[in-house]
Structure formats: structure tokens, C-alpha cells
Amino acid sequence: MPDAILVLNAGSTTIKFGLFDILPTGPQSLCKGLLDEHDATPRLTIKDGDGVVLFDKQQPDRDDEAGLLDDILNWVDGYLASDDLLAIGHRIVHGGPDLVAPVFIDDAVLEAMQALTPLAPLHQPRCLSPIRSIMSLRPELPQIACFDTAFHHDLGPLSRRFAIPRRFDGLGVRRYGFHGLSYQFIAQRLAEISPTLTEKRTVVAHLGSGSSxxxxxxxxxxxxxxxxTALDGLMMATRCGTIDPGVLLYxxxxxxxxxxxxxxxxxYESGLLGVSGLSADMRVLVASDEPHAIEAVxxxxxxxxxxxxxxxVSxxxxxxxxxxxxxxxxxxxIRARICARLAWLGAAIDPQANADAADRIAAASSHIDIRVIPTSEETTIARASANLLDGRLDPR
Structure with a gap:
């Protein structure tokens, strides 16, 4: 088995990870794992590409993150046998104005990422905690940061600027945007499907617990x-999305x-959860006949x-x-209902294709090409990490 890269994608209550083969054609997924910390005793599960469980273990101590990560690293060592784990790539939610490309993590980079915590208080600490643990467990292992904000770094001033005194823009108060690793994957996937798709005026709807x-x-x-911050825009599972700033002053x-x-x-208390008073889970709300759940959806x-x-418009x-x-x-x-509200723009879906989550769900009459494309932030991170390692190993 060739050398590999491990990707960690830390969320608020889970750490998703993927192990990738480094091939001349690009990273190829070997297996995926999930460290789920929803319950009192976290569970670590690893599956291969066919969904076969390779490892499954209840973790006795949810507060021992270093121990949980050590379990992952030890399993990876055994799985790779005599081959090397070259690096660990991390999803970092906020890179601010300066961290705009994948970078090897050292103390200075870690300090710069830590300083951005006020801009992503829900996510940034969770992204950085595994990095510190791995620095202690495997200090010789390179770690690479890939930033959700980087994909939007070159937004033009009309999309980037807030209508507040210009001096604040100079202090970094601007629109950064997030989910960039997901959007980068979708952009590449569209180019793989058809080069003409990249030229189209496309809106990508990343809808989940966090939505944009x-x-x-x-x-x-x-x-x-x-x-x-990651509060703006769409209504989310527990985040409010766009809100009149006067509400906050009030x-x-x-x-x-x-x-x-x-x-x-x-x-933590707004969005679907706040409006419904029932759940932050869209599946629960869609299935419910409670009036507040219906209103939330x-x-x-x-x-x-x-x-x-x-x-x-943009x-x-x-x-x-x-x-x-x-x-x-x-x-x-949700796809059907959103498209129904966009019928005036020419959006129409094929009900059967939509029910099947087909690659293309647009009806023949639709003026808009409508697609469902699974995203993989982990693949984007693996690609970026491999490219950065190539640059380091080959100075040319």
C-alpha cells in the first residue's frame, strides 16, 4: 500500500476522518471514520469504501481527546503496515485575512488560528484541539491546515464589503464566507462532469446543520x-442566519x-431548534405535524x-x-419545496429523479439545470495536503 494522508474534519460533536492513498492521479479514499461524541460514551467507527466495518469501539472517556486520537493513529499505523503516514490534514473553519492557502502548522500558525476564535467560537476551538493533541502524540508528523474561508478570499468589494465605516474593513471586518472546502470540491466535480458546466452561472446550496x-x-x-462569522445568511440547525442587527441591540x-x-x-438556541421548539434535525421536523415544526421548515x-x-443577482x-x-x-x-419557490426563475424538478436523488433532478421543462452532488471536504483537504507535500518534497 502506498504512502497515505489522514484527514481530520472536526465538528461540534463529531470528528469525521478519511485515510487517503497518494496516487499519481490524486488521492484515493481507503477508508472513512467517525468519532461520534453525541452520547456519554463516544463511539469510534471506521468503514471501508463498501461500508464494511473495519473498526468499532466505544470510547470510555469522552474527555480524553488525546486518547481518542491515539486510538485512531494506532489503528492507522496497523492498517498501513510498513507504509508511511505522510501527514495529517485538517479542516480549519476560519483563516481570516492572511491564512488563505493550505499551510504547514507550526506554533506561529497555531497562534494565528487561535486568535481568530472570536470569529468562529462554535467551530475554531474544535478544529484546533486535535492539532494540539497530535503535536503531543506525534510531534514529528507534519500537520496541514486547510481553510474554509480561503475559497472566498478573492470576492470582489461589492460582495465582500459591509456598509460600515471603511476603517473597519482595514481591520478585517468583511465578508469571509465559509464551507469553502465543500464548494471547492463541487467546483472540481462540475469540471469533471463537463467543462461547459464550469462556465454556467451556478448557485451551490450547501444545506446541513450549517447552511450557506x-x-x-x-x-x-x-x-x-x-x-x-458563520452566523450570517441562511437559517440553520441552531444558528439564526441573517438577522436585523437592531434585534441584538434591543x-x-x-x-x-x-x-x-x-x-x-x-x-446554539436559534434556527430550526429555536423556531420549532422541538428539534434541530430537519428529518424530525419534516416528519412532524406540530405547527411550530411546520413553521420552522x-x-x-x-x-x-x-x-x-x-x-x-450577483x-x-x-x-x-x-x-x-x-x-x-x-x-x-426540501429540494422540491425550494425549487417550487423558484418556479418563477424557471426551476422545475422531475419528481421521480428527485425522490431517487439522481445526479440530475431537473424536469425536461426546467430552464435551470438542477443537480444533486455529494460533497467531500475530506477529499479537498487530501488533495491540498498532497500538493503541499509535493512542493515540500520537491523544491522545484
């Missing part, structure tokens, strides 16, 4: 819905809420359709709509 849109053309981000003044209390409400659909239309038209992410890939109901 990206206006895409010629493989580049033209506009996106998330902003300085809550602070009239209800004496502190910044920490506001942060908790906006990140209605609001999610309405907000998504409105924002897709706004992205069409693109000056809409030729292609791509659904991806947990909800985008798996909820035929």
Missing part, C-alpha cells in the same frame, strides 16, 4: 451568504443580555429560496442549481 450558498462561475466564488438594552448570552442564543425553505434569488442570471450537504443531498422534500 455560493454563487459560482468559472470555478470561483462570486458571492456567498455567510459573512464575518436584546442587550431591553433584556440586559451580555455578549456571551447573546452568543449562546444565536449559535417553511421558514427554512423561504429563506433558502430568497437567498438563491439574491445569488442569481451572477446576473441562474443556469445551474446544485444541492449538497446533509439536507441538500438527502431531503427530497
Amino acid at each position: 450558498l455560493c454563487a459560482l462561475r468559472n470555478g470561483a466564488s462570486v458571492d456567498t451568504t455567510m459573512g464575518l 436584546l442587550q438594552r431591553a433584556h440586559d443580555l451580555s455578549p456571551d448570552e447573546l452568543e449562546k442564543i444565536l449559535y 417553511d421558514l427554512f425553505v423561504e429563506r433558502a429560496a430568497k437567498e438563491i434569488a439574491a445569488m442569481a 451572477l446576473q442570471g441562474l443556469d445551474c442549481l446544485v444541492f449538497t450537504g446533509g439536507i441538500g443531498e438527502h431531503s427530497a422534500t
